[in-house]
Amino acid sequence: MKVLTNTLTEIGGLSVFVQELFSVAYRKGIKQKDVLDQLWKVFIQSFPTTAMAGFFVGGILTLQFTLQVKTFGALGFLGGLATSSTVREVGPLLIAFMLSGKIGAFTSAELGTMRVTEQIDAIRCLGADPLQEIILPRFLGIIFASFFLLVGGLFMSIFGGMLMGVLFSGINPEEYIRHIPTLVSKVSLINSVFKCFVFAFVLAAICTYKGYTASGGSKGVGIAVVSTSVQTMICLVFMDWFTSVISDAFFTVVGS
Amino acid sequence: MIQFKNVVKRFGERTILKGISFEVKKGEILFILGTSGTGKSVSLKSLVGLLRPEEGEIYIDDQRVDQLTEEEYLPIRKKCGMVFQHPALFDSLSIYENIAFGLRRHYDLPEKEVKERVLRCSGLVNINAELLELLPQSISYGMQKRVSLARTLAVEPEILLFDEPTTGLDPITTNTVNELIFDLSRELKTTSLVVSHDMGCALNIADRIIVLDQGNVVDQGTPEQLRKSQVALTKDFLAEVLENESVN
Numbered sequence: 001m002k003v004l005t006n007t008l009t010e011i012g013g014l015s016v017f018v019q020e021l022f023s024v025a026y027r028k029g030i031k032q033k034d035v036l037d038q039l040w041k042v043f044i045q046s047f048p049t050t051a052m053a054g055f056f057v058g059g060i061l062t063l064q065f066t067l068q069v070k071t072f073g074a075l076g077f078l079g080g081l082a083t084s085s086t087v088r089e090v091g092p093l094l095i096a097f098m099l100s101g102k103i104g105a106f107t108s109a110e111l112g113t114m115r116v117t118e119q120i121d122a123i124r125c126l127g128a129d130p131l132q133e134i135i136l137p138r139f140l141g142i143i144f145a146s147f148f149l150l151v152g153g154l155f156m157s158i159f160g161g162m163l164m165g166v167l168f169s170g171i172n173p174e175e176y177i178r179h180i181p182t183l184v185s186k187v188s189l190i191n192s193v194f195k196c197f198v199f200a201f202v203l204a205a206i207c208t209y210k211g212y213t214a215s216g217g218s219k220g221v222g223i224a225v226v227s228t229s230v231q232t233m234i235c236l237v238f239m240d241w242f243t244s245v246i247s248d249a250f251f252t253v254v255g256s
Numbered sequence: 257m258i259q260f261k262n263v264v265k266r267f268g269e270r271t272i273l274k275g276i277s278f279e280v281k282k283g284e285i286l287f288i289l290g291t292s293g294t295g296k297s298v299s300l301k302s303l304v305g306l307l308r309p310e311e312g313e314i315y316i317d318d319q320r321v322d323q324l325t326e327e328e329y330l331p332i333r334k335k336c337g338m339v340f341q342h343p344a345l346f347d348s349l350s351i352y353e354n355i356a357f358g359l360r361r362h363y364d365l366p367e368k369e370v371k372e373r374v375l376r377c378s379g380l381v382n383i384n385a386e387l388l389e390l391l392p393q394s395i396s397y398g399m400q401k402r403v404s405l406a407r408t409l410a411v412e413p414e415i416l417l418f419d420e421p422t423t424g425l426d427p428i429t430t431n432t433v434n435e436l437i438f439d440l441s442r443e444l445k446t447t448s449l450v451v452s453h454d455m456g457c458a459l460n461i462a463d464r465i466i467v468l469d470q471g472n473v474v475d476q477g478t479p480e481q482l483r484k485s486q487v488a489l490t491k492d493f494l495a496e497v498l499e500n501e502s503v504n
Contacts, residue, residue: 117342117344118340118341118342118344119342119344119345119346121301121306121338121340121344122338122340122344122346122404122407123346124305124306124333125304125306125333125336125337125338125358126333126357126358126361126362126407126411127330127333127334127358127361127362127411128357128361129326
Protein backbone atom coordinates (compact mmCIF):
# COMPACT_ATOMS: atom_id res chain seq x y z
CA MET A 1 0.00 0.00 0.00
CA LYS A 2 2.81 2.36 0.95
CA VAL A 3 4.64 1.59 -2.32
CA LEU A 4 1.49 2.41 -4.29
CA THR A 5 1.00 5.67 -2.37
CA ASN A 6 4.64 6.67 -2.92
CA THR A 7 4.44 5.79 -6.62
CA LEU A 8 1.27 7.82 -7.11
CA THR A 9 2.77 10.73 -5.16
CA GLU A 10 5.87 10.65 -7.37
CA ILE A 11 3.79 10.52 -10.56
CA GLY A 12 1.61 13.37 -9.29
CA GLY A 13 4.63 15.47 -8.29
CA LEU A 14 6.33 14.88 -11.64
CA SER A 15 3.15 15.77 -13.56
CA VAL A 16 2.70 19.01 -11.64
CA PHE A 17 6.38 19.85 -12.16
CA VAL A 18 6.19 19.33 -15.93
CA GLN A 19 2.93 21.28 -16.13
CA GLU A 20 4.59 24.12 -14.16
CA LEU A 21 7.53 24.11 -16.60
CA PHE A 22 5.20 24.51 -19.58
CA SER A 23 3.31 27.21 -17.72
CA VAL A 24 6.56 29.13 -16.99
CA ALA A 25 7.63 28.75 -20.63
CA TYR A 26 4.30 30.16 -21.78
CA ARG A 27 4.06 33.00 -19.23
CA LYS A 28 7.69 34.09 -18.91
CA GLY A 29 9.28 32.83 -22.11
CA ILE A 30 12.24 30.60 -22.82
CA LYS A 31 15.87 31.74 -22.57
CA GLN A 32 16.86 30.46 -26.00
CA LYS A 33 20.57 31.08 -25.57
CA ASP A 34 20.63 29.03 -22.36
CA VAL A 35 18.68 26.22 -24.06
CA LEU A 36 21.17 26.14 -26.95
CA ASP A 37 24.08 26.20 -24.50
CA GLN A 38 22.63 23.21 -22.65
CA LEU A 39 21.80 21.38 -25.87
CA TRP A 40 25.34 21.83 -27.18
CA LYS A 41 26.94 20.90 -23.85
CA VAL A 42 24.87 17.74 -23.39
CA PHE A 43 25.25 16.71 -27.02
CA ILE A 44 29.02 17.19 -27.14
CA GLN A 45 29.60 15.52 -23.79
CA SER A 46 27.52 12.47 -24.63
CA PHE A 47 28.02 11.93 -28.35
CA PRO A 48 31.17 9.75 -28.18
CA THR A 49 29.67 7.34 -25.64
CA THR A 50 26.30 7.25 -27.42
CA ALA A 51 27.94 6.60 -30.77
CA MET A 52 30.07 3.85 -29.28
CA ALA A 53 27.07 2.23 -27.56
CA GLY A 54 25.01 2.40 -30.76
CA PHE A 55 27.86 0.93 -32.81
CA PHE A 56 28.24 -2.07 -30.51
CA VAL A 57 24.49 -2.64 -30.03
CA GLY A 58 24.15 -2.98 -33.82
CA GLY A 59 27.29 -5.10 -34.03
CA ILE A 60 26.25 -7.49 -31.27
CA LEU A 61 22.79 -8.04 -32.75
CA THR A 62 24.30 -8.77 -36.15
CA LEU A 63 26.64 -11.38 -34.64
CA GLN A 64 23.77 -12.93 -32.65
CA PHE A 65 21.57 -13.23 -35.75
CA THR A 66 24.34 -14.62 -37.93
CA LEU A 67 24.05 -18.13 -36.54
CA GLN A 68 20.26 -18.27 -37.00
CA VAL A 69 20.14 -16.94 -40.55
CA LYS A 70 23.02 -19.18 -41.63
CA THR A 71 21.08 -22.22 -40.35
CA PHE A 72 18.26 -21.38 -42.75
CA GLY A 73 20.60 -20.34 -45.55
CA ALA A 74 19.26 -16.80 -45.38
CA LEU A 75 22.43 -14.80 -44.77
CA GLY A 76 21.19 -12.22 -47.26
CA PHE A 77 18.49 -11.20 -44.78
CA LEU A 78 20.99 -10.59 -41.97
CA GLY A 79 21.10 -6.81 -42.55
CA GLY A 80 17.32 -6.45 -42.66
CA LEU A 81 16.78 -8.60 -39.59
CA ALA A 82 19.48 -7.01 -37.42
CA THR A 83 18.55 -3.47 -38.47
CA SER A 84 14.86 -4.12 -37.91
CA SER A 85 15.32 -5.26 -34.31
CA THR A 86 17.87 -2.52 -33.63
CA VAL A 87 15.74 0.30 -34.99
CA ARG A 88 12.40 -0.93 -33.66
CA GLU A 89 13.35 -1.95 -30.16
CA VAL A 90 16.80 -2.63 -28.84
CA GLY A 91 18.65 0.45 -30.12
CA PRO A 92 16.51 3.23 -28.66
CA LEU A 93 16.04 1.42 -25.35
CA LEU A 94 19.68 0.52 -24.72
CA ILE A 95 20.97 3.92 -25.80
CA ALA A 96 18.34 5.62 -23.62
CA PHE A 97 19.46 3.47 -20.66
CA MET A 98 22.99 4.64 -21.23
CA LEU A 99 21.93 8.27 -21.48
CA SER A 100 19.96 7.97 -18.25
CA GLY A 101 23.19 6.92 -16.52
CA LYS A 102 25.17 9.75 -18.05
CA ILE A 103 22.93 12.78 -18.62
CA GLY A 104 20.29 11.86 -16.05
CA ALA A 105 22.67 11.22 -13.18
CA PHE A 106 24.80 14.28 -14.00
CA THR A 107 21.84 16.65 -14.20
CA SER A 108 20.12 15.45 -11.05
CA ALA A 109 23.43 15.64 -9.13
CA GLU A 110 24.08 19.14 -10.46
CA LEU A 111 20.59 20.43 -9.63
CA GLY A 112 20.49 18.57 -6.32
CA THR A 113 23.76 20.20 -5.28
CA MET A 114 22.37 23.59 -6.28
CA ARG A 115 19.34 22.85 -4.12
CA VAL A 116 21.19 21.73 -0.98
CA THR A 117 23.78 24.53 -1.20
CA GLU A 118 20.90 27.05 -1.35
CA GLN A 119 21.74 28.29 -4.86
CA ILE A 120 18.12 27.76 -5.91
CA ASP A 121 16.88 29.73 -2.90
CA ALA A 122 19.41 32.45 -3.74
CA ILE A 123 18.06 32.67 -7.29
CA ARG A 124 14.55 33.22 -5.89
CA CYS A 125 15.79 35.83 -3.43
CA LEU A 126 17.58 37.68 -6.22
CA GLY A 127 14.36 38.15 -8.15
CA ALA A 128 14.56 35.32 -10.66
CA ASP A 129 12.48 32.19 -11.16
CA PRO A 130 14.69 29.09 -10.86
CA LEU A 131 12.30 27.16 -13.10
CA GLN A 132 12.83 29.67 -15.91
CA GLU A 133 16.46 30.38 -15.10
CA ILE A 134 17.99 26.92 -14.65
CA ILE A 135 15.40 24.14 -15.01
CA LEU A 136 13.68 25.00 -18.28
CA PRO A 137 16.94 25.42 -20.27
CA ARG A 138 18.17 22.05 -19.00
CA PHE A 139 14.80 20.37 -19.56
CA LEU A 140 14.54 21.53 -23.19
CA GLY A 141 18.27 21.16 -23.86
CA ILE A 142 18.21 17.56 -22.65
CA ILE A 143 15.09 16.72 -24.68
CA PHE A 144 16.58 18.00 -27.93
CA ALA A 145 20.11 16.73 -27.27
CA SER A 146 18.88 13.28 -26.21
CA PHE A 147 16.62 13.07 -29.23
CA PHE A 148 19.51 13.84 -31.61
CA LEU A 149 21.78 11.49 -29.66
CA LEU A 150 19.26 8.66 -29.84
CA VAL A 151 18.70 9.13 -33.57
CA GLY A 152 22.48 9.46 -34.12
CA GLY A 153 23.01 6.34 -32.00
CA LEU A 154 20.56 4.43 -34.21
CA PHE A 155 22.52 5.36 -37.36
CA MET A 156 25.69 4.24 -35.63
CA SER A 157 24.03 0.95 -34.71
CA ILE A 158 23.15 0.32 -38.36
CA PHE A 159 26.72 1.13 -39.36
CA GLY A 160 28.10 -1.04 -36.54
CA GLY A 161 25.87 -3.92 -37.60
CA MET A 162 27.03 -3.67 -41.18
CA LEU A 163 30.72 -3.49 -40.26
CA MET A 164 30.49 -6.49 -37.93
CA GLY A 165 28.51 -8.36 -40.59
CA VAL A 166 31.23 -7.71 -43.16
CA LEU A 167 34.11 -8.50 -40.79
CA PHE A 168 32.76 -11.53 -38.94
CA SER A 169 29.79 -12.95 -40.86
CA GLY A 170 31.25 -12.91 -44.35
CA ILE A 171 28.57 -10.77 -45.96
CA ASN A 172 29.38 -7.92 -48.32
CA PRO A 173 28.03 -4.39 -47.63
CA GLU A 174 25.66 -4.30 -50.66
CA GLU A 175 24.12 -7.63 -49.65
CA TYR A 176 23.76 -6.44 -46.04
CA ILE A 177 21.95 -3.23 -47.05
CA ARG A 178 19.80 -4.77 -49.84
CA HIS A 179 17.09 -6.28 -47.59
CA ILE A 180 16.96 -3.49 -45.01
CA PRO A 181 14.08 -1.68 -46.83
CA THR A 182 12.23 -5.00 -47.11
CA LEU A 183 12.19 -5.61 -43.35
CA VAL A 184 12.38 -2.06 -42.01
CA SER A 185 9.20 -0.26 -43.03
CA LYS A 186 8.53 3.47 -42.90
CA VAL A 187 6.16 2.75 -40.02
CA SER A 188 9.01 1.16 -38.06
CA LEU A 189 11.17 4.21 -38.67
CA ILE A 190 8.46 6.66 -37.63
CA ASN A 191 7.72 4.52 -34.59
CA SER A 192 11.40 4.50 -33.68
CA VAL A 193 11.79 8.28 -34.02
CA PHE A 194 8.65 8.75 -31.93
CA LYS A 195 10.11 6.45 -29.28
CA CYS A 196 13.34 8.44 -29.26
CA PHE A 197 11.38 11.63 -28.59
CA VAL A 198 9.32 10.03 -25.80
CA PHE A 199 12.46 8.57 -24.19
CA ALA A 200 14.21 11.95 -24.36
CA PHE A 201 11.19 13.62 -22.71
CA VAL A 202 11.03 11.00 -19.94
CA LEU A 203 14.74 11.33 -19.24
CA ALA A 204 14.66 15.16 -19.14
CA ALA A 205 11.56 15.30 -16.95
CA ILE A 206 12.73 12.80 -14.34
CA CYS A 207 16.31 14.04 -13.93
CA THR A 208 15.34 17.72 -13.64
CA TYR A 209 12.48 16.87 -11.25
CA LYS A 210 14.56 14.67 -8.97
CA GLY A 211 17.43 17.18 -8.87
CA TYR A 212 15.15 20.16 -8.27
CA THR A 213 13.31 18.45 -5.41
CA ALA A 214 16.41 16.98 -3.71
CA SER A 215 16.75 17.68 0.00
CA GLY A 216 18.82 16.61 2.97
CA GLY A 217 22.43 17.51 2.17
CA SER A 218 24.87 15.30 0.30
CA LYS A 219 22.93 12.15 1.23
CA GLY A 220 19.84 13.70 -0.35
CA VAL A 221 21.77 14.38 -3.55
CA GLY A 222 22.92 10.74 -3.60
CA ILE A 223 19.34 9.55 -3.15
CA ALA A 224 18.19 11.86 -5.95
CA VAL A 225 20.82 10.49 -8.34
CA VAL A 226 20.01 6.86 -7.56
CA SER A 227 16.26 7.36 -7.84
CA THR A 228 16.78 9.25 -11.11
CA SER A 229 18.55 6.23 -12.59
CA VAL A 230 16.09 3.68 -11.23
CA GLN A 231 12.92 5.62 -12.06
CA THR A 232 14.16 6.59 -15.52
CA MET A 233 14.90 2.97 -16.41
CA ILE A 234 11.52 1.75 -15.14
CA CYS A 235 9.72 4.54 -17.00
CA LEU A 236 11.71 3.86 -20.19
CA VAL A 237 10.69 0.19 -20.20
CA PHE A 238 7.08 1.15 -19.52
CA MET A 239 7.07 3.85 -22.21
CA ASP A 240 8.70 1.44 -24.64
CA TRP A 241 5.75 -0.90 -24.21
CA PHE A 242 3.25 1.96 -24.22
CA THR A 243 4.58 3.64 -27.38
CA SER A 244 4.63 0.27 -29.15
CA VAL A 245 0.96 -0.29 -28.28
CA ILE A 246 -0.01 3.26 -29.24
CA SER A 247 1.83 3.29 -32.54
CA ASP A 248 0.60 -0.19 -33.49
CA ALA A 249 -2.98 0.91 -32.79
CA PHE A 250 -2.44 4.21 -34.66
CA PHE A 251 -0.95 2.63 -37.75
CA THR A 252 -3.56 -0.14 -37.76
CA VAL A 253 -6.32 2.52 -37.86
CA VAL A 254 -4.46 4.69 -40.40
CA GLY A 255 -3.57 1.64 -42.45
CA SER A 256 -7.13 0.40 -42.53
CA MET B 257 9.43 47.32 10.69
CA ILE B 258 9.20 43.51 10.69
CA GLN B 259 6.59 41.67 12.75
CA PHE B 260 6.09 37.96 13.37
CA LYS B 261 2.71 37.19 14.98
CA ASN B 262 2.15 33.66 16.28
CA VAL B 263 3.96 32.07 13.34
CA VAL B 264 3.72 28.28 13.09
CA LYS B 265 5.72 26.25 10.60
CA ARG B 266 5.48 22.48 10.25
CA PHE B 267 7.42 19.97 8.20
CA GLY B 268 5.22 16.89 8.04
CA GLU B 269 4.42 15.96 11.61
CA ARG B 270 7.27 18.04 13.09
CA THR B 271 6.40 21.54 14.23
CA ILE B 272 9.50 23.72 13.91
CA LEU B 273 8.06 27.13 14.81
CA LYS B 274 5.43 26.91 17.55
CA GLY B 275 3.74 30.28 17.33
CA ILE B 276 6.65 32.69 17.60
CA SER B 277 6.10 36.45 17.86
CA PHE B 278 8.67 39.22 17.74
CA GLU B 279 9.35 42.61 16.18
CA VAL B 280 12.35 44.25 14.56
CA LYS B 281 12.43 48.03 14.41
CA LYS B 282 13.73 49.96 11.42
CA GLY B 283 17.54 50.26 11.46
CA GLU B 284 17.90 47.73 14.27
CA ILE B 285 20.36 44.79 14.35
CA LEU B 286 18.52 41.79 15.79
CA PHE B 287 20.33 38.54 16.53
CA ILE B 288 18.35 35.28 16.65
CA LEU B 289 20.23 32.75 18.77
CA GLY B 290 19.45 29.15 19.50
CA THR B 291 20.74 25.61 19.23
CA SER B 292 20.56 23.71 15.93
CA GLY B 293 17.10 22.76 14.64
CA THR B 294 15.17 25.31 16.72
CA GLY B 295 13.79 27.17 13.70
CA LYS B 296 16.19 30.12 13.36
CA SER B 297 16.80 29.71 9.63
CA VAL B 298 13.17 28.74 9.09
CA SER B 299 12.17 32.15 10.51
CA LEU B 300 14.39 33.99 8.01
CA LYS B 301 13.23 31.86 5.10
CA SER B 302 9.60 32.43 6.07
CA LEU B 303 10.20 36.17 5.98
CA VAL B 304 11.35 36.13 2.34
CA GLY B 305 8.76 33.57 1.23
CA LEU B 306 11.16 30.68 0.65
CA LEU B 307 9.04 28.79 3.18
CA ARG B 308 5.37 29.44 3.91
CA PRO B 309 4.09 29.28 7.49
CA GLU B 310 0.97 27.23 8.19
CA GLU B 311 -0.38 29.68 10.76
CA GLY B 312 0.27 33.22 11.95
CA GLU B 313 1.08 36.46 10.21
CA ILE B 314 4.28 38.12 8.99
CA TYR B 315 4.43 41.84 8.24
CA ILE B 316 7.08 43.97 6.58
CA ASP B 317 6.43 47.71 6.86
CA ASP B 318 2.80 47.00 7.76
CA GLN B 319 2.27 44.86 4.64
CA ARG B 320 1.22 41.28 5.31
CA VAL B 321 3.58 39.08 3.30
CA ASP B 322 2.97 35.47 4.33
CA GLN B 323 0.07 35.03 1.91
CA LEU B 324 1.61 36.70 -1.14
CA THR B 325 2.05 34.76 -4.37
CA GLU B 326 5.50 34.17 -5.84
CA GLU B 327 4.98 37.09 -8.26
CA GLU B 328 3.77 39.40 -5.51
CA TYR B 329 6.83 38.55 -3.45
CA LEU B 330 9.25 40.07 -5.99
CA PRO B 331 9.18 43.66 -4.59
CA ILE B 332 9.54 42.23 -1.07
CA ARG B 333 12.61 40.25 -2.10
CA LYS B 334 14.04 43.40 -3.68
CA LYS B 335 13.68 45.00 -0.27
CA CYS B 336 15.18 42.03 1.64
CA GLY B 337 18.68 40.85 0.82
CA MET B 338 19.56 37.44 2.19
CA VAL B 339 23.03 36.06 2.85
CA PHE B 340 22.79 32.29 3.09
CA GLN B 341 24.60 29.82 5.31
CA HIS B 342 26.43 28.54 2.22
CA PRO B 343 27.90 31.15 -0.12
CA ALA B 344 25.34 29.86 -2.69
CA LEU B 345 27.29 31.33 -5.59
CA PHE B 346 26.48 30.21 -9.12
CA ASP B 347 29.34 27.98 -10.25
CA SER B 348 29.06 28.73 -13.94
CA LEU B 349 29.15 32.52 -13.52
CA SER B 350 32.19 34.68 -12.77
CA ILE B 351 32.34 36.55 -9.47
CA TYR B 352 31.43 39.75 -11.36
CA GLU B 353 28.36 38.09 -12.89
CA ASN B 354 27.40 36.60 -9.51
CA ILE B 355 27.39 40.06 -7.92
CA ALA B 356 25.51 41.53 -10.89
CA PHE B 357 22.93 38.70 -10.95
CA GLY B 358 20.31 40.30 -8.70
CA LEU B 359 20.88 43.74 -10.23
CA ARG B 360 20.08 42.46 -13.70
CA ARG B 361 16.90 40.74 -12.47
CA HIS B 362 15.54 43.41 -10.12
CA TYR B 363 16.46 46.53 -12.13
CA ASP B 364 16.75 47.53 -15.74
CA LEU B 365 20.08 49.33 -15.45
CA PRO B 366 22.58 50.33 -18.14
CA GLU B 367 25.72 48.19 -18.13
CA LYS B 368 27.83 51.14 -16.95
CA GLU B 369 25.78 51.47 -13.77
CA VAL B 370 25.78 47.71 -13.19
CA LYS B 371 29.58 47.82 -13.34
CA GLU B 372 29.75 50.79 -10.97
CA ARG B 373 27.54 49.04 -8.42
CA VAL B 374 29.44 45.77 -8.69
CA LEU B 375 32.75 47.55 -8.10
CA ARG B 376 31.33 49.59 -5.22
CA CYS B 377 29.86 46.55 -3.46
CA SER B 378 32.93 44.40 -3.99
CA GLY B 379 34.95 47.28 -2.50
CA LEU B 380 32.65 47.44 0.53
CA VAL B 381 33.47 43.81 1.39
CA ASN B 382 37.15 44.12 0.45
CA ILE B 383 37.15 42.02 -2.69
CA ASN B 384 40.04 42.85 -4.97
CA ALA B 385 38.88 43.92 -8.46
CA GLU B 386 41.35 41.45 -9.99
CA LEU B 387 39.28 38.57 -8.58
CA LEU B 388 36.07 39.61 -10.32
CA GLU B 389 36.70 37.67 -13.52
CA LEU B 390 37.46 34.41 -11.69
CA LEU B 391 34.96 31.61 -11.11
CA PRO B 392 33.76 31.09 -7.51
CA GLN B 393 35.50 27.73 -7.10
CA SER B 394 38.90 29.37 -7.61
CA ILE B 395 38.69 31.54 -4.48
CA SER B 396 38.67 30.60 -0.78
CA TYR B 397 35.50 29.82 1.19
CA GLY B 398 35.86 33.01 3.24
CA MET B 399 36.17 35.06 0.06
CA GLN B 400 33.11 33.29 -1.38
CA LYS B 401 31.15 34.42 1.67
CA ARG B 402 32.22 37.99 0.97
CA VAL B 403 31.12 37.67 -2.66
CA SER B 404 27.77 36.39 -1.41
CA LEU B 405 27.49 39.47 0.81
CA ALA B 406 28.45 41.78 -2.08
CA ARG B 407 25.80 40.12 -4.28
CA THR B 408 23.19 40.81 -1.63
CA LEU B 409 24.32 44.41 -1.10
CA ALA B 410 24.31 45.15 -4.83
CA VAL B 411 20.51 45.33 -4.95
CA GLU B 412 20.62 47.89 -2.11
CA PRO B 413 18.19 46.12 0.22
CA GLU B 414 16.51 47.92 3.12
CA ILE B 415 16.58 44.73 5.19
CA LEU B 416 19.60 42.44 5.44
CA LEU B 417 19.10 38.83 6.51
CA PHE B 418 22.13 36.79 7.53
CA ASP B 419 21.76 33.04 8.00
CA GLU B 420 24.73 31.92 10.10
CA PRO B 421 27.12 34.16 8.15
CA THR B 422 30.26 32.97 9.94
CA THR B 423 29.71 29.21 9.79
CA GLY B 424 32.80 27.43 8.47
CA LEU B 425 35.05 30.48 8.76
CA ASP B 426 38.27 30.84 10.73
CA PRO B 427 38.23 33.21 13.76
CA ILE B 428 39.92 36.08 11.90
CA THR B 429 37.53 35.99 8.94
CA THR B 430 34.65 35.53 11.42
CA ASN B 431 35.62 38.79 13.12
CA THR B 432 35.93 40.53 9.75
CA VAL B 433 32.46 39.35 8.68
CA ASN B 434 30.96 40.41 12.02
CA GLU B 435 32.55 43.85 11.69
CA LEU B 436 31.21 44.05 8.15
CA ILE B 437 27.67 43.27 9.36
CA PHE B 438 27.92 46.04 11.96
CA ASP B 439 29.53 48.61 9.65
CA LEU B 440 27.20 47.93 6.75
CA SER B 441 24.11 48.08 8.93
CA ARG B 442 25.19 51.41 10.35
CA GLU B 443 26.55 52.91 7.11
CA LEU B 444 23.69 51.81 4.88
CA LYS B 445 21.09 52.25 7.67
CA THR B 446 19.61 48.84 6.98
CA THR B 447 17.56 46.69 9.32
CA SER B 448 19.50 43.48 9.98
CA LEU B 449 18.39 40.06 11.19
CA VAL B 450 21.27 37.74 12.00
CA VAL B 451 20.82 34.05 12.73
CA SER B 452 23.79 32.81 14.73
CA HIS B 453 25.16 30.54 17.46
CA ASP B 454 27.71 33.17 18.42
CA MET B 455 26.63 34.87 21.67
CA GLY B 456 29.92 36.78 21.93
CA CYS B 457 29.37 38.43 18.59
CA ALA B 458 25.70 39.08 19.38
CA LEU B 459 26.61 40.84 22.63
CA ASN B 460 29.07 43.04 20.74
CA ILE B 461 27.05 44.16 17.76
CA ALA B 462 23.33 43.45 18.30
CA ASP B 463 20.82 46.07 19.36
CA ARG B 464 18.54 43.29 20.55
CA ILE B 465 18.77 39.52 20.83
CA ILE B 466 16.09 36.85 20.86
CA VAL B 467 16.74 33.27 21.96
CA LEU B 468 14.82 30.42 20.36
CA ASP B 469 14.41 26.98 21.87
CA GLN B 470 12.31 24.13 20.44
CA GLY B 471 10.43 26.56 18.19
CA ASN B 472 9.58 29.05 20.94
CA VAL B 473 11.02 32.45 21.86
CA VAL B 474 12.35 31.78 25.36
CA ASP B 475 14.20 35.03 25.95
CA GLN B 476 14.69 38.45 24.40
CA GLY B 477 16.16 41.83 25.19
CA THR B 478 19.15 44.10 24.73
CA PRO B 479 22.64 42.62 25.21
CA GLU B 480 22.76 44.22 28.67
CA GLN B 481 19.42 42.65 29.64
CA LEU B 482 20.51 39.22 28.38
CA ARG B 483 23.73 39.34 30.38
CA LYS B 484 21.52 39.31 33.51
CA SER B 485 19.05 36.72 32.17
CA GLN B 486 18.00 33.79 34.34
CA VAL B 487 16.79 31.68 31.38
CA ALA B 488 18.74 28.41 31.34
CA LEU B 489 19.55 28.39 27.61
CA THR B 490 20.67 32.03 27.64
CA LYS B 491 22.89 31.28 30.64
CA ASP B 492 24.39 28.33 28.74
CA PHE B 493 25.15 30.58 25.77
CA LEU B 494 26.58 33.23 28.09
CA ALA B 495 28.73 30.85 30.09
CA GLU B 496 31.39 30.43 27.44
CA VAL B 497 31.47 34.16 26.63
CA LEU B 498 31.80 35.17 30.28
CA GLU B 499 34.52 32.56 30.77
CA ASN B 500 36.49 34.00 27.82
CA GLU B 501 36.00 37.53 29.15
CA SER B 502 37.31 36.53 32.60
CA VAL B 503 40.38 34.89 31.01
CA ASN B 504 41.09 38.05 29.05
